[in-house]
Amino acid sequence: MPEISRFFGIIIRMFFNDHVPPHFHAVYGEHETLIEIETLNVLRGHLPHRALALVIEWAVIHRDELRYNWEQAREGNSLEPIRPLE
Numbered sequence: 001m002p003e004i005s006r007f008f009g010i011i012i013r014m015f016f017n018d019h020v021p022p023h024f025h026a027v028y029g030e031h032e033t034l035i036e037i038e039t040l041n042v043l044r045g046h047l048p049h050r051a052l053a054l055v056i057e058w059a060v061i062h063r064d065e066l067r068y069n070w071e072q073a074r075e076g077n078s079l080e081p082i083r084p085l086e
Contacts, residue, residue, distance in 0.1 A: 001016075062082045
């Protein structure tokens with residue numbers, strides 16, 4: 001599963017040819033969650049509140065890039081790195 005961004009100890013990943021709806025995985029320590037790109041709703045899993053807030057803030061800024069990477073992943077193409085939250 002390619003890593004597309006990393007910030008404040010949070011790793012953002014996206015699987016190739018993953019199930020719908022379009023989403024990404026956020027990992028923080030032993031916690032992992034799947035977040036839908038369009039709604040930014042948590043589909044599964046859990047992150048501590050502060051980590052989740054940072055992930056949502058980042059995703060709002062980079063939603064178009066997440067959409068692009070989702071399409072690339074569905075087609076089996078390389079994914080583009082996305083700037084971390086600063």
